[in-house]
Amino acid sequence: xxxxxxxxxxxxxxxxxxxxxxxxxxxxxxxxxxxxxxxxxxxxxxxxxxxxxxxxxxxxxxxxxxxxxxxxxxxxxxxxxxxxxxxxxxxxxxxxxxxxxxxxxxxxxxxxxxxxxxxxxxxxxxxxxxxxxxxxxxxxxxxxxxxxxxxxxxxxxxxxxxxx
Amino acid sequence: xxxxxxxxxxxxxxxxxxxxxxxxxxxxxxxxxxxxxxxxxxxxxxxxxxxxxxxxxxxxxxxxxxxxxxxxxxxxxxxxxxxxxxxxxxxxxxxxxxxxxxxxxxxxxxxxxxxxxxxxxxxxxxxxxxxxxxxxxxxxxxxxxxxxxxxxxxxxxxxxxxxxxxxxxxxxxxxxxxxxxxxxxxxxxxxxxxxxxxxxxxxxxxxxxxxxxxxxxxxxxxxxxxxxxxxxxxxxxxxxxxxxxxxxxx
Numbered sequence: 001x002x003x004x005x006x007x008x009x010x011x012x013x014x015x016x017x018x019x020x021x022x023x024x025x026x027x028x029x030x031x032x033x034x035x036x037x038x039x040x041x042x043x044x045x046x047x048x049x050x051x052x053x054x055x056x057x058x059x060x061x062x063x064x065x066x067x068x069x070x071x072x073x074x075x076x077x078x079x080x081x082x083x084x085x086x087x088x089x090x091x092x093x094x095x096x097x098x099x100x101x102x103x104x105x106x107x108x109x110x111x112x113x114x115x116x117x118x119x120x121x122x123x124x125x126x127x128x129x130x131x132x133x134x135x136x137x138x139x140x141x142x143x144x145x146x147x148x149x150x151x152x153x154x155x156x157x158x159x160x161x162x163x164x
Numbered sequence: 165x166x167x168x169x170x171x172x173x174x175x176x177x178x179x180x181x182x183x184x185x186x187x188x189x190x191x192x193x194x195x196x197x198x199x200x201x202x203x204x205x206x207x208x209x210x211x212x213x214x215x216x217x218x219x220x221x222x223x224x225x226x227x228x229x230x231x232x233x234x235x236x237x238x239x240x241x242x243x244x245x246x247x248x249x250x251x252x253x254x255x256x257x258x259x260x261x262x263x264x265x266x267x268x269x270x271x272x273x274x275x276x277x278x279x280x281x282x283x284x285x286x287x288x289x290x291x292x293x294x295x296x297x298x299x300x301x302x303x304x305x306x307x308x309x310x311x312x313x314x315x316x317x318x319x320x321x322x323x324x325x326x327x328x329x330x331x332x333x334x335x336x337x338x339x340x341x342x343x344x345x346x347x348x349x350x351x352x353x354x355x356x357x358x359x360x361x362x363x364x365x366x367x368x369x370x371x372x373x374x375x376x377x378x379x380x381x382x383x384x385x386x387x388x389x390x391x392x393x394x395x396x397x398x399x400x401x402x403x404x405x406x407x408x409x410x411x412x413x414x
Contacts, residue, residue: 045230045410052234052413065248069371069397071300071409147409148400 043125049073050102050127053144057100057151058129064155067164069148077105078151079118079141080161082134088122091130100135101128105143134158210234210252214279214412222285231287233279233412236302240268242309249305259313266317266325269304269366269374270339271332273392276301276374277343278333283389287411288378296390298377298406303397306368316365322394323349323361343392363403364396371397379405 049072057078060068070078080100081087091099103118103126118141122128136158142149150164214233221229239246242259257264280299281287288297306314326339327348334342341347349361366372377390386405395403 049410049413056414059250060248063248063250067248071412071414074408074410146401148397150398 046073046076046104047125047127050076054100054102054127054129058131061131061153061159066153066155068151068153070144070151071147072144073102073104074144074147075105076102077118077121077141077143078102078137078161079122080135080137082136086119088119088126088128090123090126091128094130096130098130098134099128100131101126102144131159136160138162210236211275211279215281218279218281218285218287221287222281231411233299235300235412235414236272236275238268238272238302238304239307240265240304240310241307242313244307244309246305246307251305257310259310262314262317262321263325265306265310265314266322267329269317269322269394270326270329272302272304273343273374273394274331274333274339276376277392280376282342283345283387283391286378288380294380295407296377296379296405297408297410298375298390298400298404299411300373300375300400300409301392301412302374304372304374304394311368314368316367318361318365319363320361322366366394367396373397373400375400375404375406375409377406377411 053070053072057068057070078100080098081091082098086092087096087099088101088103091101101122103122104124106121106124138160139162142151142161142163152162152164154160154162214231217229217232221231223229237250237252239249239251239254241254241256243256245254255268257268276299277283279301323340326343329339331337331339331342338347340349372394373396374392374394375390376392379386379388379390382388382405390405393404400406400409
């Protein structure tokens, strides 16, 4: 009788242990899922800001506005490419003649051995558009920091953009 | 004979039904046109959409929903159009009556405060701490007619208007009470840094923005809700507590 109980005891422990292990795995997976959801939401928000700001720039350029204020997404960069240059895939894949993007600036880009070029940044996280005229940025790229940044636009054969 | 009569009745019934449906369709179409062209619901709807998203995100503690708020581009016009500006809304005013401009600005400020929960709703929905985050509710520009007739509007004039006129969102209060919780700034015990009557006047040849926001770590005696204010676009950070503008889309 005692042996029978002891056998039952041993079996009980194994079953419970297995349940606990499974529960931990599932909870771990749920936490990972929630965290991913949270960060992807934040990324999506910045993408929406980038898209909105890009569309605003296009609208203002169409209206030949000479100064455009941009508020967000903070920390992202505005950069432009022309046909001869290697441009982000979302532009080259569509055969665009020029490409202007608002891209997330990778914080690792200043750390040696972890450098990311602007092209790499724009291939990762960006919103890009093609414009009827070539857009030329004097400084190469413009960072949206200490908002709002004011873009001075000069309309000629090509559109020159610089930070005020 | 009986069948023929039956068909006759059926025909009559169908025709009446068709007429009624046609009348209803025409009336609905007219009502729809009225809403589209007269009430200009685009502006109202985007503000309502923003308000709804603010409420949703606060109820969900930031875990469900996301803010869906866009900056409103307002042209205050004396008859001309605002240059270098693509407005989403235009307010026509009589340049002989400065109060109309003050009303347009006060209404826009009240809309902003309402959209973002009147200082009762936490729409940031993220952990405590961090830089003050602000929304650019509106960008305001004046047309050339106003620029030539009314060069500037002082904050003192705006304050006086707000003190003596009912808020568009709560007619039981004046704008000052609705926006800043005080009936008069002279007798206020709270520091309303966001509204300074001695600020440099509003110049009608410059662009202005109406902002509000949340400061997760407010300074002592300050509220975490950044009160609505109208500032020159270039002085958005210098004249307010705002550090980041990541609430409204351009």
